[in-house]
Amino acid sequence: MARAIFPAPDHDHDRCASSAIAHAETLCAARAQRLTPIRRQVLEALLASHKPLGAYEIIDHLAGDTRPAPITVYRALDFLRDNGLDHRIESRNAFVACVHNHAGEDLVVFLICERCGAVGEAPGGGVAEALKSSSRAAGFAPKSPLIEIAGICSHCRER
Amino acid sequence: MARAIFPAPDHDHDRCASSAIAHAETLCAARAQRLTPIRRQVLEALLASHKPLGAYEIIDHLAGDTRPAPITVYRALDFLRDNGLDHRIESRNAFVACVHNHAGEDLVVFLICERCGAVGEAPGGGVAEALKSSSRAAGFAPKSPLIEIAGICSHCRER
DNA sequence: TGCTTTTTGCTGCAGTGCAACATAAATATA
DNA sequence: TATATTTATGTTGCACTGCAGCAAAAAGCA
Numbered sequence: 548m549a550r551a552i553f554p555a556p557d558h559d560h561d562r563c564a565s566s567a568i569a570h571a572e573t574l575c576a577a578r579a580q581r582l583t584p585i586r587r588q589v590l591e592a593l594l595a596s597h598k599p600l601g602a603y604e605i606i607d608h609l610a611g612d613t614r615p616a617p618i619t620v621y622r623a624l625d626f627l628r629d630n631g632l633d634h635r636i637e638s639r640n641a642f643v644a645c646v647h648n649h650a651g652e653d654l655v656v657f658l659i660c661e662r663c664g665a666v667g668e669a670p671g672g673g674v675a676e677a678l679k680s681s682s683r684a685a686g687f688a689p690k691s692p693l694i695e696i697a698g699i700c701s702h703c704r705e706r
Numbered sequence: 707m708a709r710a711i712f713p714a715p716d717h718d719h720d721r722c723a724s725s726a727i728a729h730a731e732t733l734c735a736a737r738a739q740r741l742t743p744i745r746r747q748v749l750e751a752l753l754a755s756h757k758p759l760g761a762y763e764i765i766d767h768l769a770g771d772t773r774p775a776p777i778t779v780y781r782a783l784d785f786l787r788d789n790g791l792d793h794r795i796e797s798r799n800a801f802v803a804c805v806h807n808h809a810g811e812d813l814v815v816f817l818i819c820e821r822c823g824a825v826g827e828a829p830g831g832g833v834a835e836a837l838k839s840s841s842r843a844a845g846f847a848p849k850s851p852l853i854e855i856a857g858i859c860s861h862c863r864e865r
Numbered sequence: 866t867g868c869t870t871t872t873t874g875c876t877g878c879a880g881t882g883c884a885a886c887a888t889a890a891a892t893a894t895a
Numbered sequence: 896t897a898t899a900t901t902t903a904t905g906t907t908g909c910a911c912t913g914c915a916g917c918a919a920a921a922a923g924c925a
Contacts, residue, residue: 553844581922583872603911619873621913626872637796638852640881640912656837658846669844677833678815678855685712685828686860687817693797695852696837701845740891742903762880778904780882785903799881799912 553658553667553700554597554646564594567644571632580630585615589623590644593633598664599641636666638695654678654692660700667700711807712817712826712859713756723753726803730791739789744774748782749803752792757823758800795825797854813837813851819859826859 554563571590575582582590592608593600600608605620624642627633633644636657643657643666654671675692682689713722730749734741741749751767752759759767764779783801786792792803795816802825808814813830834851841848 553846581871583921585873601911602913616874616876617912618875618914622873637854640799656841658841658844658848660846661849667844667846669841669846672840674833674836674840677836678853681831681833682815682817682828682855682857685817685826686863687712687819687826687828687855687857688859688863689817689855689857690820692853692855694837695796696841696846696848697850697852698841698846698848700847704845704847740903744904760880761882775905775907776881777883777906781904 552669553660553702554665556663556665556702563646564591567594567632567646570647571627571630574630574632578630580626585609585619586623586626589620590627590632593627593642593644597643597646597666599636599639599643599659599666601639601641605642634668636695637693638697654694656694656696658700659695659697660703661697662699662703665700711828712819712861713805713824715822715824715861722805723750726753726791726805729806730786730789733789733791737789739785744768744778745782745785748779749786749791752786752801752803756802756805756825758795758798758802758818758825760798760800764801793827795854796852797856813853815853815855817859818854818856819862820856821858821862824859 568587568590571582571587574580588609589605592605595608602617602620602624605624606615606617609615609620624633624635628635631645633642634655634657635642636659639659646668654675656669656671656674658667658669660666671692671694674694678692679689727746727749730741730746733739747768748764751764754767761776761779761783765774765776768774768779783792783794787794790804792801793814793816794801795818798818805827807827808829813834815828815830815833817826817828819825830851830853833853837851838848
C-alpha cells in the first residue's frame with residue numbers, strides 16, 4: 548500500500564505533470580481511447596497545480612483565441628474521469644488531476660488543505676474495509692465510498 | 707455508540723418528524739437561538755422525508771402564497787446546520803434533516819440509497835480514528851472528515 | 866468513396882449559491 | 896417608554912454549476 552503523501556510545494560512539478568500526461572497517453576492508447584487536444588488541454592490545466600479547479604477556472608485556463616463552452620469542458624472532464632485520470636472533489640464542486648497515489652480500484656481519501664488549497668490523495672486501505680463492514684451492519688450494500696478531509700497540510704503548518 | 711440504522715420505509719415517520727421538531731425547539735430555547743417560522747418550515751420540509759432535498763425543492767415545498775427567494779432558504783439551512791439540525795449532502799448538493807443517529811460531535815457517515823434516495827446516518831466511530839491517524843501519517847491535520855457512501859439500502863434490496 | 870461512430874460546437878435552460886443592500890422585527894439599554 | 900442595537904427577512908442581481916438536445920465536423924471503417 549502506498550504511503551499517504553501530500554504534494555510538497557517544492558517538488559519537481561514539471562516532471563510530476565509530464566509523467567501524468569505520459570501515463571494518460573499510454574493508458575488511452577492501450578484502451579483505444581482518444582486523448583484529443585481538448586481533453587489533453589483540460590488535463591494539463593488540472594495538472595498545472597494540485598489544487599482543484601472549477602469548471603470556469605478550467606475554461607479561463609484554456610481560453611486562448613476561442614473560449615470553450617462549459618459543456619465542452621464538462622465532457623472532457625467526464626472522459627478523464629471515466630479513465631481514472633481525474634477526480635471530482637464533491638465538497639468543492641471542483642476537479643483535480645489524479646496523481647495515482649493510490650492503487651487501482653481502491654478507495655481514495657482526499658486530503659484538502661484549507662490554507663493552500665492543494666489536494667493530496669491518500670490510500671484508503673483499512674478504512675475502506677471498516678466502512679464497508681460498518682455500513683453492511685446497517686443492511687446497506689455500499690458501492691463507492693467518498694471521503695474528503697479538510698484540514699491543514701504539513702507544509703502550511705510549518706510556516 | 708449508536709447502531710447504524712437505515713430509516714425503514716414503514717417506520718412511524720410522523721413521530722420521527724415531530725420528535726425532531728421538538729428537539730429543535732428545546733435546543734434552540736436552550737441556546738437562545740430563534741427557531742423562526744421560516745427556519746421551522748425549512749426543517750419541516752426536510753423532515754417530510756429522509757431524502758435529501760435541493761434548495762429549489764425546498765422552495766417548492768414552502769411555496770404557498772409567497773414563494774421564498776433562494777437566499778431565504780439558504781439562510782435557514784445555514785442556521786439549521788450551525789445548530790446541528792440538518793446536514794448537507796455534498797455529493798448531491800442537497801440537504802437532509804439530522805435525525806441524530808450519531809453522537810454529538812462525532813463523525814457522521816451518510817449512507818445514500820441510490821434506489822429510493824433515502825439517507826441514513828451511521829456513527830463514524832472507529833473509522834474516524836483510522837482516518838485521522840492515517841491522514842496524520844501524511845502530516846495532515848484533519849478537521850472535518852466527510853464520508854458519503856452510495857449504495858442500495860436493505861429495504862430496496864429486499865424488493 | 867461512402868457509411869458509421871465519435872467528438873466537438875452551439876443554444877438554451879434549470880439549478881446552485883451567495884453578495885450587497887434595504888427593511889422589518891426582536892432585544893437590549895437608557 | 897423611547898431609543899439604540901442586534902438579528903432576521905426581503906429584494907435585486909449575478910456568477911457559477913451542470914447538462915439536454917440538436918447540428919456540424921472529424922476520425923475510423925467497409
